[in-house]
Amino acid sequence: xxxxxxxxxxxxxxxxxxxxxxxxxxxxxxxxxxxxxxxxxxxxxxxxxxxxxxxxxxxxxxxxxxxxxxxxxxxxxxxxxxxxxxxxxxxxxxxxxxxxxxxxxxxxxxxxxxx
Amino acid sequence: xxxxxxxxxxxxxxxxxxxxxxxxxxxxxxxxxxxxxxxxxxxxxxxxxxxxxxxxxxxxxxxxxxxxxxxxxxxxxxxxxxxxxxxxxxxxxxxxxxxxxxxxxxxxxxxxx
Numbered sequence: 476x477x478x479x480x481x482x483x484x485x486x487x488x489x490x491x492x493x494x495x496x497x498x499x500x501x502x503x504x505x506x507x508x509x510x511x512x513x514x515x516x517x518x519x520x521x522x523x524x525x526x527x528x529x530x531x532x533x534x535x536x537x538x539x540x541x542x543x544x545x546x547x548x549x550x551x552x553x554x555x556x557x558x559x560x561x562x563x564x565x566x567x568x569x570x571x572x573x574x575x576x577x578x579x580x581x582x583x584x585x586x587x588x589x590x
Numbered sequence: 591x592x593x594x595x596x597x598x599x600x601x602x603x604x605x606x607x608x609x610x611x612x613x614x615x616x617x618x619x620x621x622x623x624x625x626x627x628x629x630x631x632x633x634x635x636x637x638x639x640x641x642x643x644x645x646x647x648x649x650x651x652x653x654x655x656x657x658x659x660x661x662x663x664x665x666x667x668x669x670x671x672x673x674x675x676x677x678x679x680x681x682x683x684x685x686x687x688x689x690x691x692x693x694x695x696x697x698x699x700x701x702x703x
Contacts, residue, residue, distance in 0.1 A: 481634070491632050508690070517594075517679060517693035518634070531688035566633050575685050576641055581633035 477502050479569050479582035480549075487588045488557050496552040496585045500569030506530075507550040508568040508579055509542060519564060524550060525573065559590045593617045594682050596694035603701050606700045609667040611697050613680030615692045616661065620682040624691070626652060637666070637678075670701045 480499040488494050500507050505526050510518040523531040524544035535542065539557075544550040554561055564586050568579035595614045603609045613623075621642035626634035640647040640654045640663070647654050651667045667674055677698050681691040 483631075506689070509689075510693075511602075516697075517695040518681075518691075520690035520692065523689055531690060534690065544611070570689070573689055575683060575689060576639075577689075578624065578636050578639060579689075579691060580636060581626070583631075583633045586631075 477532050479564075479567055479580055481567050481582035483585060484583060485586050487590060489590055490558055491556050492571075494554040494556075494557050494561070496565050496567075496587070497549040498552070498567030498569075498582060499549045501580055503588075504569035504580075505540070506570045506573040507544050508548075508570075509552050509574075510568065510581075511564045512564045512565055512566065512584075518556050521552070530573070554587075557587075559589050560589055562589045591616075592695070593620075594680055594692050594694040596678075596680055596697050598697050599695070600698040600700070601644075602671060603670045603699065604628075605672060605701055605703050606669045609665075609670045609674065609699055609701070611665040611667075611678050611699065613663045613665075613694055615663075615682055616659070617682070617684065617685065617692070619684040620692075621652070621685050622683045623656060623663050624681045624683075625652075626679045626681060627674075628679060628696070634679060670699075672701050672703060675699055675701045 509521040520534040522542045568581045624639040625637040628634045677696040680694040
């Protein structure tokens with residue numbers, strides 16, 4: 476499967492625990508984007524990363540959320556001390572070069588439920 | 591502030607007819623627009639895009655029209671098929687905007703037999 480991979484597909488965490496969401500971009504893509512979709516809403520941009528660099532984190536909450544895309548391995552979105560309001564679908568997308576007129580291809584998402 | 595708006599939450603069309611999905615935007619810096627289709631429990635799938643230098647782009651059954659002066663775009667699907675039933679999202683990007691996509695809230699299309 477050459478598409479964007481995300482795991483886990485479903486994640487249940489209790490309030491106060493940590494959530495780690497993983498994203499492997501499409502083969503040949505070095506740019507990764509994370510979006511969050513709350514129930515009944517559209518997708519909202521969170522962060523844009525290139526290998527070992529955060530390019531734009533203007534959509535990330537200031538506290539508890541962090542993202543990385545190491546030289547080797549998948550991109551990780553980390554949410555510390557989760558709260559009920561973090562329950563959402565988190566989508567990762569990738570693109571080859573990060574150019575503006577470039578399609579972003581999405582993974583299947585991770586559905587986070589905080590109990 | 592919703593910069594990309596899809597004012598129709600749902601649309602129902604008969605099989606074989608044309609489906610027209612609409613999208614309005616407020617940010618005049620947007621210069622690249624995309625349509626994605628999304629099935630439940632799946633990620634968005636890219637359908638078609640258009641840059642601001644064009645007013646129409648066509649790919650098979652899908653055509654996107656852009657009216658920059660009205661800040662409006664539309665997706666036409668003809669003929670509509672039952673497999674087209676999904677949520678359709680309009681998205682926009684601005685040159686110099688860091689590649690982030692701004693999405694509308696989606697329109698649920700139902701194609702009936």
